[in-house]
Amino acid sequence: MENDYESLRPYPIDISQDKVIEKIVFAKRKLIPQLTSFLFTILTYPLKLLSKYKNKKLAEKNKTNEEIDAKEIPPIHISTSTSTMDLKFYYIIRYGKIWFKPIGAHCDSSWKLFGDNGFIDQFQTPLISISVDGDNILAVDENQIIHYAKSNQIICKVSFDCPQWEIIESRVKWTQKWFNMDGVSLVVNLFKNPILKSLKNSRNICMSHKGPDTMYYTDMKGKKHPDPYVGVTTIYCLNEDGTRIFFADPWLQNKFENELTTPEDGQFIAESMATSGSTLFLIQRGRNEFGKEINKMYTRFADFDSIGSNPALASTYNPNNNVPLIRYLPSEDWIRQPYINIQGKTRLTKDISIYQIGWGQNNRQLRVQGTDANGNYGFYFKNIYDKQWNFQITNDVIISENEFLSQSISFIGFEKGSQICFDYSNGQFNSNIKDIHFENIILEKFSHRGLNERGLHTKLILILDKNNQISIPLYARRGWRSLIGLSKSNLWKLVIPLKYFQNDNYQIQFILEKIFQNKFRHNVYVYETKQEIFITNTFCSRTKFKFTFKIKSI
Known part of the structure; x- marks a missing residue:
């Protein structure tokens, strides 16, 4: 360990692996784009003209000046099922539609409709929840159908001094067809339904995107594996009783049939889950024998690629294998996070978040909403591998009393699920x-x-x-x-x-x-x-x- 702040990090640091990342980044940002951009521009220029014309007509047809005043929406510090944020935008669900505004906009700026009219289809199906991460956005409609789109083709003009902001370009294409493997999906989707639905009464449905913002991950041998081109998109779903985590990947037709066992050999009961950049964050609250509130949290970096289940990616169980880009297995396991010390007027909610803050899985920030020892509203936060929690006061957001742990909780300690x-x-x-x-x-x-x-x-x-x-x-x-x-x-x-x-x-x-x-x-x-x-x-x-x-x- 290099210092105390990295004491929870499960993998070693190998400086020589940075050369692999530097070569990939150079190719991504300079060499490959320069070669491909020229060819792509020539081949697609006529299609772009036609697309812009159609988009302009469609935008004029659906154009609306609806806005929500900033005072009507409390500031977002913790993501929930109806209000969330990524590195670029804040998002909310209101009136069955998606609204958004840039994070860099003035604090008094209003909210505008996402896409053309805030809906995901021409039928204007009401939406009930939203989750975002990286360049990806997920919305669940009232029929429990999961829709998915990219947010990286939205360009806005903002001012720190003026509340007004403007959408310069907005190209959002929603899809509800989940299996998208090139070539194969054309055939398989004819026989197997590609529409993805959420699990019945699930506690959380979370989007995760590991791409340009995270660039790579490090395996348990210290080897770094870049993902700058295609990235890894995953939807994680915490089931009804909080004991099972299922995940879906756009390259998997088996949808939510893939599972990651919860901590403690599957007996951990997660009250809620948050995900970002293929990292999962779980929390459970309880009371000790004296009735005092206690908490337990776990994190794990795990997606279809990193756990070794993607047969298209080379991997090895041999700890002596030092060949770059050959993934070492097994992957990272669940990490028990330091508990938050409950003292004075400290209380926690089950609302938690995890955010990408840089390259590699060590750059994730954890947040837990609650109050400090003096009763101030806010959230606890730390880097994923730090030992120490800090508290940010946000008294501009009042936490409802029913968000805190109920006094009627009768069990002592942490409730466990069935032995599996x-x-x-x-x-x-x-x-x-x-x-x-x-x-x-x-x-x-x-x-x-x-x-x-x-x-x-x-x-x-x-x-x-x-x-x-x-x-x-x-x-x-x-x-x-x-x-x-x-x-x-x-x-x-x-x-x-x-x-x-x-x-x-x-x-x-x-x-x-x-x-x-x-x-x-x-x-x-x-x-x-x-x-x-x-x-x-x-x-x-x-x-x-x-x-x-x-x-x-x-």
Whole structure:
């Protein structure tokens, strides 16, 4: 750790990786744009003229001078389902429409309709919630259909001295078709509905965009992986009881069938969730045995690419692999954030936010709305990997009493969800190799919902005797068929830690050679019946093995 402020950072710093980013940034900002811009301008100039003509006619047809006075809308410091902000604009939902104004505008400036008329379609379907991040904006209509658009083609003229501001250019194209994989989507969308709907009674639906504002992320080996061109768009959804997090990606047809297990082996109950730049932020409040308010918070950097489920991206489980742009797995796990000290008149709401403030996943700011020890309204904030929370007074926003933790909360401590992972011991081993005996075989923290994108810490533990054992992580990833919604199954791998190959114990070396042929990674099938769990190797091998565990009644 370089200093105390970075003490929560889970990955090391490798200065040499900055050269990779510098080359990508140079190509992004100079070389590639100069070559492509010229060709693109020549090829698309006639289409641009036609598009501008059509947009002008449409704008004239839908043009409205409706505005909302700044005094009618409280300042936005924390994002909610109807009021939010990104690096460029503030957004609100009012009267079933989206309104916005630039962050750099005068504080007394009015709100204008987003797009042509504030709606997402020609039918003017009322909207009920909104979420924004990076260049992306998400809106949910009254039918629970999720709509998605870009905000990077909106140009405004503002003045710090004058409340008036002007929209110079506004090109907003909404879509409700979620699966957009080039070429493949044309066929798949004919047979599978591409419309994305929110989960019933979900607690939060959050947009995340990792692109030019974040530029790259760092894996657990310290390697930096740029995402400046296409970026990564993800919608995260916290379910009704706060125990499950589902996510959708525009390149995934399986929609909200992808899951990230919540902290504490899936038993953490999140009151609310916020996301930004592929980083999730969860909070839970409770009371201790003395009735005093307490809080618990977690963050995790996780999207379809970083957790290793995108089969189009090269990745490795080998910690000795230092090749640039090869993603090291497993990815970042949940990080327990420092609690906010409740003293005096301090109280917290469940309204939380996370914002991008620079490149890399270390540049995220966390915010929690509440009061300080003197009862001032405002929000607590800190960098994601800092240890210390700070408080910003914002008495221009009055927090409603029902936003705070109810005095009627009767449970002591933090409420937990149902147990979803279990340990199974006394496993049976079958192989074509003789003279192999284990004192015990344990399948640790196995979830019957699957490994949920490496959300749990499942391990196969081979106990040779009381002094020797081999603990092998069991990881799960998505495959190609999952991308287009043809399969819900995972690809499973047993990954033997390299430390065992450096161990000179005869018994351990015998197991590694005879069963695993001295290979550290093994593709396996994991499947269940009503009575048993099976783990067996998948491809042709001179050694066939199968581990079998009896299922307990759950």
